[in-house]
Amino acid sequence: MGLFQRLANFLGVRKKDVNVLVVGLNNSGKTTVVNSFKSEDDRITDIVPTVGFNVERFQNQNLAFTAFDMSGHGRYRDLWEHYYKNCHGIIFVIDSSDRLRLVVVKEELDLMLQHPDICQKKLPILFFANKMDCKEALSSVKIAAALGLDKIMDKPWHISASNALSGEGLQEGVEWLTQQIREMLSVKS
Amino acid sequence: MSRGELGISRWLEAHTDRSAGLTTLPGNMVLADVAGTGDYHLVLTDLKFNQDTKCRLKVYKGTLLVSDQPLPDIPSSVVGFYADQLEPRIPVVAVACGSELFAYKNLKPFYKFRVPFCPLVDEEAGVWTEVTNSESFGADKLLNALKAIPYASLSARSQYILNQTSPILVAELLRKCGKTMPTKENIITCMASMARSSRDRRAIACPIIATEFGSIFVLDPQNFAILHQANTCNVKATPFIIKSTGLFDVEFRLLIATREGHICLLRKGWLEGKCLIQLTSDIVDMVAVPGDNFVIVATSDKALHCYSKKGQRLWSTTTANLVTCMSLVPLEHISTCMVAIGLKNGSIQLYQGRQPVDFTSVADSPSVITFGQLGQEEHVMVVITIGGSISFKILKRTADFSSKVQENSPMLQSRPLPLPKRSKLFLEQSIRERKNALEIHQTFQQDLIRLRLSAARALVQNLSDQSGIGNEKEQLKLSAQVLGLGPKFTVILSLENINPNNPLVGLCVTFHVNPLYYVLSLYAAKVPLIPPSLSYKLETKVEEVIKEGVESDDLPVGGGKGNCKVIRVFVTRELMPVPVLAATINMPPTELIV
Numbered sequence: 001m002g003l004f005q006r007l008a009n010f011l012g013v014r015k016k017d018v019n020v021l022v023v024g025l026n027n028s029g030k031t032t033v034v035n036s037f038k039s040e041d042d043r044i045t046d047i048v049p050t051v052g053f054n055v056e057r058f059q060n061q062n063l064a065f066t067a068f069d070m071s072g073h074g075r076y077r078d079l080w081e082h083y084y085k086n087c088h089g090i091i092f093v094i095d096s097s098d099r100l101r102l103v104v105v106k107e108e109l110d111l112m113l114q115h116p117d118i119c120q121k122k123l124p125i126l127f128f129a130n131k132m133d134c135k136e137a138l139s140s141v142k143i144a145a146a147l148g149l150d151k152i153m154d155k156p157w158h159i160s161a162s163n164a165l166s167g168e169g170l171q172e173g174v175e176w177l178t179q180q181i182r183e184m185l186s187v188k189s
Numbered sequence: 190m191s192r193g194e195l196g197i198s199r200w201l202e203a204h205t206d207r208s209a210g211l212t213t214l215p216g217n218m219v220l221a222d223v224a225g226t227g228d229y230h231l232v233l234t235d236l237k238f239n240q241d242t243k244c245r246l247k248v249y250k251g252t253l254l255v256s257d258q259p260l261p262d263i264p265s266s267v268v269g270f271y272a273d274q275l276e277p278r279i280p281v282v283a284v285a286c287g288s289e290l291f292a293y294k295n296l297k298p299f300y301k302f303r304v305p306f307c308p309l310v311d312e313e314a315g316v317w318t319e320v321t322n323s324e325s326f327g328a329d330k331l332l333n334a335l336k337a338i339p340y341a342s343l344s345a346r347s348q349y350i351l352n353q354t355s356p357i358l359v360a361e362l363l364r365k366c367g368k369t370m371p372t373k374e375n376i377i378t379c380m381a382s383m384a385r386s387s388r389d390r391r392a393i394a395c396p397i398i399a400t401e402f403g404s405i406f407v408l409d410p411q412n413f414a415i416l417h418q419a420n421t422c423n424v425k426a427t428p429f430i431i432k433s434t435g436l437f438d439v440e441f442r443l444l445i446a447t448r449e450g451h452i453c454l455l456r457k458g459w460l461e462g463k464c465l466i467q468l469t470s471d472i473v474d475m476v477a478v479p480g481d482n483f484v485i486v487a488t489s490d491k492a493l494h495c496y497s498k499k500g501q502r503l504w505s506t507t508t509a510n511l512v513t514c515m516s517l518v519p520l521e522h523i524s525t526c527m528v529a530i531g532l533k534n535g536s537i538q539l540y541q542g543r544q545p546v547d548f549t550s551v552a553d554s555p556s557v558i559t560f561g562q563l564g565q566e567e568h569v570m571v572v573i574t575i576g577g578s579i580s581f582k583i584l585k586r587t588a589d590f591s592s593k594v595q596e597n598s599p600m601l602q603s604r605p606l607p608l609p610k611r612s613k614l615f616l617e618q619s620i621r622e623r624k625n626a627l628e629i630h631q632t633f634q635q636d637l638i639r640l641r642l643s644a645a646r647a648l649v650q651n652l653s654d655q656s657g658i659g660n661e662k663e664q665l666k667l668s669a670q671v672l673g674l675g676p677k678f679t680v681i682l683s684l685e686n687i688n689p690n691n692p693l694v695g696l697c698v699t700f701h702v703n704p705l706y707y708v709l710s711l712y713a714a715k716v717p718l719i720p721p722s723l724s725y726k727l728e729t730k731v732e733e734v735i736k737e738g739v740e741s742d743d744l745p746v747g748g749g750k751g752n753c754k755v756i757r758v759f760v761t762r763e764l765m766p767v768p769v770l771a772a773t774i775n776m777p778p779t780e781l782i783v
Binding site for chain 1: 201202203204251252253522563564565566567569581583585586587
């Protein structure tokens with residue numbers, strides 16, 4: 001790496017491209033979360049169930065994010081694992097009002113963590129306990145306990161309660177993710 | 190990878206509430222999108238059999254109870270169906286209580302349908318007409334008249350009168366309601382719904398009602414007018430489970446299980462059902478498998494029977510315990526339809542065809558099982574037990590039922606043939622054999638002929654091989670070597686013991702020649718012991734006798750021309766007249782030095 005590039009990196013002038021994977025069950029609000037990261041002009045108003053996946057780009061602190069917004073429907077969840085290899089971070093969106101499917105969330109999370117492309121890497125995982133405005137919503141602490149997040153030792157993780165409709169809690173989470181990815185990249189280079 | 194083989198359940202235990210205190214019966218629990226948001230709710234009736242508390246209609250959103258309202262009577266059945274095409278699509282939940290059908294929309298009652306009264310039996314109608322017309326119809330006379338009529342066919346009022354012990358009470362009753370004719374209520378026993386003209390999941394469907402006296406009504410979903418009315422069977426039968434297949438406007442089949450152990454079939458246009466199957470033991474539950482049109486019936490003698498749509502029995506199997514309830518488990522993503530069977534010991538078995546492929550368990554005997562979409566999750570099994578607990582189980586996305594399944598469709602034979610498992614290799618081979626049958630046969634025949642030829646060649650070679658003569662029985666092999674150009678030769682005999690275990694003893698070798706031609710240095714010799722697998726070499730000098738002027742060929746000794754120039758060797762055993770081995774050594778002609 002040339003001196004100029006190193007300097008540019010140090011000063012944060014040059015943008016780095018990072019890939020993040022947005023996963024979670026259907027109707028958990030993944031597309032809404034990604035939508036609220038985009039600039040005001042690019043936002044879409046009608047959000048429909050995603051088929052397959054969408055690719056969205058947004059920026060945060062000189063990192064250019066490419067978000068793979070995966071469909072959460074049962075029949076498309078097989079697609080997730082194909083994107084594990086090239087991602088720098090994972091955003092896992094959870095519907096905190098859906099108590100019934102918390103076991104399904106745990107099952108999918110465990111399947112993901114056991115995947116060979118994930119279990120060897122030190123990927124940061126950001127959990128959004130979404131729909132915190134719903135009256136039957138569980139707190140992020142309860143969700144973390146239900147999913148057994150404390151057992152994840154080898155990966156940095158963070159859970160933040162969010163409301164993707166108003167954007168509450170999203171910035172806090174994505175800043176943590178940016179920080180983690182920056183650290184990871186600086187260790188690598 | 191099959192998870193079942195690793196001992197991991199295919200079901201996720203989503204939620205269990207042991208203190209729910211629900212009492213419900215088969216046919217009283219449905220999964221419906223009652224809010225019209227695509228978020229399916231669980232609708233069930235909670236039965237209370239004591240006089241003070243009322244039965245309730247309860248709605249669960251996910252695991253939370255969101256609505257709880259009292260019902261006017263003890264409900265017998267609940268169905269959910271779409272009545273109109275209005276957006277948002279909200280289904281009607283119909284609850285049958287007594288002879289009335291209460292239709293709820295948005296969890297609010299909006300319509301009550303009353304099943305038409307049954308006509309009174311002629312005799313009873315005659316008695317009551319007399320009672321209403323004449324002022325002085327005595328209580329005793331009435332009782333005697335009613336007693337002459339079969340009790341079961343009487344109206345509720347007549348039955349009540351007959352049950353009164355004192356004639357004063359009867360007279361009292363007679364005075365109270367003697368001026369009106371009694372009515373015979375047609376109590377609803379079970380319900381179903383049937384799509385009207387489209388197979389879509391949200392298609393408009395008609396409710397179907399079956400009553401205590403065996404009448405079947407198909408109702409219009411919008412105005413609850415009777416579209417079709419029929420009788421269950423030509424004999425007295427009380428339906429208690431009704432299942433529908435097909436479309437009302439096109440062709441439909443209604444399967445009705447009765448308390449008398451019949452299964453009756455009712456098709457479009459029929460005014461009376463036909464008894465398809467007659468069972469000797471009581472029917473516990475019945476499901477109609479869509480697609481194949483099979484009927485699976487559980488009976489009270491721990492048996493499961495599967496019948497074709499024509500009523501032929503395809504298979505029967507026994508269950509480990511008493512069956513309490515059944516439910517269809519349609520799995521569209523793997524295009525199968527399984528049947529969940531709740532057993533009294535609290536286990537729920539999943540049958541694919543006649544094979545149990547999976548099981549899961551609940552706290553105690555399940556009383557109702559329902560499978561379908563709940564909330565956002567498509568494959569949820571809701572189980573309510575007799576003890577009142579409610580459990581939600583979710584089928585894992587990765588659940589794999591394929592590896593254990595050997596037989597998909599039920600077969601007519603009682604026992605499957607003991608066929609070996611078909612491997613991939615076997616399949617490939619059989620495909621190849623079918624494709625290139627001629628070439629494979631020809632190649633095989635060619636190789637067989639080649640093998641026979643080479644075997645024959647080896648035999649001929651062995652027979653014609655002079656140097657290696659053996660006696661299999663004595664385990665002795667003799668070979669001879671002729672050295673020299675002549676007239677002096679050296680013959681080296683080699684005797685080999687081919688027996689790997691025993692040595693050879695007591696053998697002699699005798700040379701036999703025509704003395705006119707050959708003179709030998711040694712004519713007979715004793716062979717010492719030959720150890721196993723070793724050989725003994727014996728040397729003899731041969732000198733050809735050459736006589737001047739005589740052509741060796743002309744000599745008449747030995748008959749044939751070539752036979753004279755030979756040395757015969759006999760291997761004999763002591764005291765045995767027959768030689769063990771004999772050989773002829775053809776001597777080469779002497780290269781005469783002229």
